[in-house]
Amino acid sequence: LRQALSKTRIEWYPIPVGLGIGFLAFSQFRKAARRPIDEEDHIVAVEESQSPGQKPKRIRPDGPWQVQVLSTMPLKAFSRAWGWFNSRPLPVFLRTPGFKLYSYIFGVNLDEIGNPDLTSYRNLSEFFYRELRPGIRPIDPHPNSLVSPADGTILHFGEVRPGGQVEQVKGMTYPLDALIGSKTIGQEFPTPPASSGTSSPGTNTPPELSQPGILTPDEEFAIVNGIHYTLPSLLHGTSSDSEPPLPPPLSESDLGAPTPNTVSVANDLIEGTTWHTLHPSASTKLFFCVIYLAPGDYHRYHSPVNWVVQLRRHFSGELFSVSPFLQRHLPNLFTLNERVALLGKWKHGLFTMTPVGATNVGSIIVNFDKELRTNHARGELARPGALKEASYASASEVLGGWPARKGEEIGGFKLG
């Protein structure tokens, strides 16, 4: 045996790529076959913090045969290979013509990019994650407007029906808690009050005064124990003559270590017991909007309003393309894909922003969250449907989360 091993000549042959892909598809198929299947032959998604005895969520990719084939493909492996391939440094002489060709094909406006020197982008990944020139995207000045978080196309927008259904104009409907997780996962969240405007539980103030709210700078008003204050006066101790004297003023550095009374005041405001919205007669509803970013679009996303990001829920999921074609043919697409749901509050109540990955852009970045790793090959998030939740409460004790300002960059999508 030793002689055979040492004397046998080894020859290498290239195998056809199709064979390699076939092998990956087979191994993915076998893995899918081993997934837990419930009594109705649905693939069962297992959630990290699933309490024992809780009915497992049913996520079932179904659709025409193209979708069936796609759902057995090793999309995550493809995505990581695509990311690896695109992070290889390109020769300098190829960069300018290469990126110009990419821009021509996908409609990138080279006049808008922050660093016009195309040779400085070492690979397509860096070019893909390019920045824009400062000031090239003016933010809508209206204080009560909601602005677009990204460049792209508006696929759907509308109202979330009572019962948590997000309905599309083209009839694709999915339950809200399948998209951003249910309220019971680790954190209580305000449920949208019924349109009749009943007051939030536990308070006996009239409804228009009991809306949960948020501290936002300059133009907001707050009532504490029946006295009106402007926000700067509340935090910085300056008060107009109509307001009674406040506790000693805080310096900016103090905000890092707030005094007990600041925290209690802020908590009061955030809990909404004394919060007063500018439109006391309004009762709130839940709305949604879906924006699709094409390959040539600027792939960083920004904050649409002033809000506090309190919670992050990372759903591993698959990496189906989110192109309009697949949207039409794969119901529940967003609940199947890898996504990072950022949940928090703005002045009118709940606010969530969920970047959803795709096969070519599986890595989702949140600038202020260094722990987040998406498109993972191994670890506890490799299991489809697994969920990991993290809280940003420590980011700001006064606000209870990360303060995101309107128009500020929150993160982006990277290739692979």
Added chain:
Amino acid sequence: STVVLVFEAPGGENVEGKIEGKGGFRWECRRGGKVKVGERLGVV
């Protein structure tokens, strides 16, 4: 890639663009329309 916003806002209009009551959220965008960062999608 895609970004999905789900948020709570006062009153508001239904999808067809009718404006309900004073002070509610009102969409100011169009399905299939191209948008840029910072452009107005709606206003309360």
